[in-house]
Amino acid sequence: MVIGLHDTNQRSAGTVGLTAGPAMASSTSVDVTIRGIGGHGAQPFTGRDPIVLAAMYIVQIQTIVSREEDPRNPAVVTVGDIHGGTKRNIIPDEVKLELTARAFSDKSRQTILDGLRQMATGVATSAGLPPDKMPTVTVLDAESTPALYNDPAMSARVKATLQKTLGAANVFDDQRQMGSEDVGIFGLEGNKIPVVYFWLGAMYPDRLAAAVAAGKELPGMHTSRFEPDPEPTIETGVKSMTAVAISLLQKKAEGVATHAGLSF
């Protein structure tokens, strides 16, 4: 069994949230290089402009989620970084794009990767580029991570322990997230070892209440003003983690469930 927690700006200190089943999306990092034929910005007809091709590509790949993927499966394709060119009147030879793709199933992930490859080739072909100028689409395995799956049976046990420890009013069922985490890797391929990862509320209750009343959010994770309310957050974290660990670390003889994969 594997457990872990992550703090959140969505909840007050003193509360926790849990998502049974698929909880966080897989993250796949992809590098795309769109190639063209450089030249003078005043004479685009003498080359093939990779900036225009990259623009077409970025718009076209928006249809992967809206037209290629089954809408019942949440998925995201984001181009977060684009680099091309050196000066306004020079057509460069290539444009580099850095993408992240999020999905919950291997099938969804594959649909996205297939779309990225086909559309890259399609854009280059439509521009009449020769075979040696085809785009490259590279998946960065070292910067990718599988989806996080919270074992449902173990989640039920963890939730019951959290409710007893913190009071039922302080334990929430949270929706799954498109964010990603590598804690699931400790559960090994195919979720061989059950994992439960839960959210630890970290915000000053009065500040969160004021923000919610104003229809706003408090500064989130990865921002310069993310500020946990340390004392109750840490206290709730230690209490929760300790109680959950004690409830999971019981001998089978004492009547604790040994449902599929729960103990090892």
Add this chain to the structure above:
Amino acid sequence: MRVTRTVLLLSTLAAPIFAQDNSALLNQQMPNLLDTYKDIHAHPELSHFEERTSALLAGELRKAGYTVTDHVGVYPDGSRAFGVVGILKNGAGPMLLIRADMDALPIVEETGVPYASHVLAKTRSGQEVGVMHACGHDVHTTVLIGTARALAAAKSQWHGTLMLVGQPSEETIDGAKAMLSDHSTNASARPTWSSACTTLTSVPQAPSA
């Protein structure tokens, strides 16, 4: 399936709650845990560079009575990771891994708290950046230390083996992989981690209910 559900329900009812002596101990620990949190918060380290944080965690786990292996993990380029594994055996029973991540982010802190980070560091590409615990991994590491102490003090309430993991490089999502690949590449040098890992990986799949 119905039978299994009943067993689960009974076990839930029988599960121990957070006992009163655990609460008293936690109250006593809180000032120290808050100091630890502020210390970690003020000294954030980027992914792949968690030297100080991992040493702090390893020291605290040792003090709490855990058998600790540090510098656990190997990245694909061969560089060593700052993973920490603390083991506490407490008789026969299940095994539980509790994981906390330790790395911070390249962000200049603007919270204005007295223990705010003023740390500057160079990224792997050589760019100078501010460093901040903007994802709360300082909270996670502190909670792991508090939990380690509480469970060491509450050994009469549980049975089995605890494996506490301080994971580096969550933000670059290569820390967990680095720790697990250490098992295969450097098993002889890291007996604690590798034997624990063998237990983790050798779990037979239970038949589906």
